[in-house]
Amino acid sequence: MSTPPPPRQLLQAMFHAAIEAAQPAHCVPPHLPAPPRGRLVVIGAGKASAAMARAVEDNWPGPLSGLVVTRYGYKVPCQRITIVEAAHPVPDAAGMDAAQRILALVGGLSADDTVLCLISGGGSALLALPLPGVTLEDKQALNRALLKSGASIGEMNCVRRHLSAVKGGRLAAACHPAKVVTLLISDVPGDRPGDIASGPTVGDASTCDDALAIVRRYGIALPERIRAVLESGRGESVKPGDARLANTTTQLIATPQMALEAAAQVARAAGVTPHILGDSIEGEARDVGKVMAGIALQVAQRGQPFAPPCVLLSGGETTVTVRGDGRGGRNVEFLLALGVALDGQAAIHALAGDTDGVDGLEEIAGAYLAPDTLQRAWAQGLRPKDSLDNNDGHGFFQALGDSIVTGPTLTNVNDFRAIFISDTASGSAPT
Incomplete structure (x- = not known):
């Protein structure tokens, strides 16, 4: 020996x-979808999303366009996919603007188009677009409180999903009727797709009541606007089985x-x-x-x-x-x-x-x-x-x-x- x-x-x-085992250059290419009859639009969020985008560009044979958001300092040069940097773990205005731009990119697509969504850890903070009635400052305060509370990542993301205009399946719903293919690099225990970046393209079975129970469990003081969204049910996420999710697939390409x-x-x-x-x-x-x-x-x-x-x-x-x-x-x-x-x-x-x-x-x-x-x-x-x-x-x-x-x-x-x-x-x- x-x-x-x-x-x-x-x-x-x-x-x-x-x-090295989780580098996008290795794990993205084997999972690229077949070229669509229409457009390929690449979107994404997370600490690995820029490197994932570069791997797509290096291995995609046809035209494409898109935008992904990553953490400050994690930008990788791309030619056809726009890379935006934003704050993590507490969201900022750059992440909110990026989320709005991504929603604009996927609006109006047809069933012939494919959206390739590149998701990795950190996406919850980086893809930050509060629901109407909730401000960025409200979400920043809640994020800080959750990070200090001792709540698990699954609990934190449950709360986040019910206050977001893009998480909890809402981003996939916005892409309908286009096909949505999501490639996931997992950073969560159990590799649950709904917890990776709070599941922007995955149906969510949890409820606003679940989110409120988590907040009570850890004694977190909620801004009044957030409490109103959760108590009214206006924050309900897109549920599994929703018709807008029928043409979506997810693939774990790197895991712990x-x-x-x-x-x-x-x-x-x-x-x-x-x-x-x-x-x-x-x-x-x-x-x-x-x-x-x-x-x-x-x-x-x-x-x-x-x-x-x-x-x-x-x-x-x-x-x-x-x-x-x-x-x-x-x-x-x-x-x-x-x-x-x-x-x-x-x-x-x-x-x-x-x-x-x-x-x-x-x-x-x-x-x-x-x-x-x-x-x-x-x-x-x-x-x-x-x-x-x-x-x-x-x-x-x-x-x-x-x-x-x-x-x-x-x-x-x-x-x-x-x-x-x-x-x-x-x-x-x-x-």
Whole structure:
């Protein structure tokens, strides 16, 4: 068996393999539709949408036109498809204008035309067009409250679908009677199409009452205009079975599971056995960190349920209930909680990062954890538990030089977590 590379090098190689597996240049071309008798109009939204548009242009044999909206800094040059940049995770006027322009593009199409819709994570914020009676400022305030509440991505998107003029199947309805083909790069646990960018081309079975129940569950104060839309039922989404959705199809072209399998192959090539624990793990990031620490310690100290050397892989989308004023994101929150729970256990290394290159609000993908992380932190006067209490994962790992910075990856298949336990995992690091 070959000797594995240094742990940090191995984990970073696995992370990059996961990102590469979801690159639009690889996953878009095999799923392009047949040329229509009429026009092909390309629309889309998400952090990967510009790169997806470029892949369409590079592989489409005939004429096309369109517009997609992506996050600031994620623009990719295209010749025939207009690329617009907007804000994420809190929407801005640029995203609202882009949504209006997309609706104008698909209006008046015929049954001979095809709309190719390119959707990826981040589309909920980027494709922001409030229903009549709701302002952009109302949606911005609600988005901020949802992001801090600890609500799951599915819960957040349920609320968003019932306040949008384009989400919850409304965009597909606007394309009728044209054929609509949606290519999805999933960033949500379970790969539910209705939760990817809040499902602009997918029928939605949830209701305004469901959205109100979520708001009550997390104690979110609603602007009066939003409350009126939900309580009146004016925010009802397009339901499954609606005749306007009869000529629509959706195809998942990249998922968190595919990314984890690519990372697992890198581990195997290095002589390390990978174990994928799940691609849709949710919950409070710090709680997931504690649970994963317990599993890693059992592997290291007991050889159960897996024998080292091995790597524990997982994906999904955890949440953070913000109580402090630090600089954080769900991946570094997970990693810091993991480190505190491991308490310097020898021979356990970990990496956690967001595959889009942005963890929370920072242009930092995630971070790396080593057995000596806590020691080095204490030597600098940092208190790991205090940093965790303050939701300051980025501040903590940046001070140690252990942040992972990728820049815009131009894709997004959610969170990547890898815990490497070497075959020398015995005993604890000195404290």
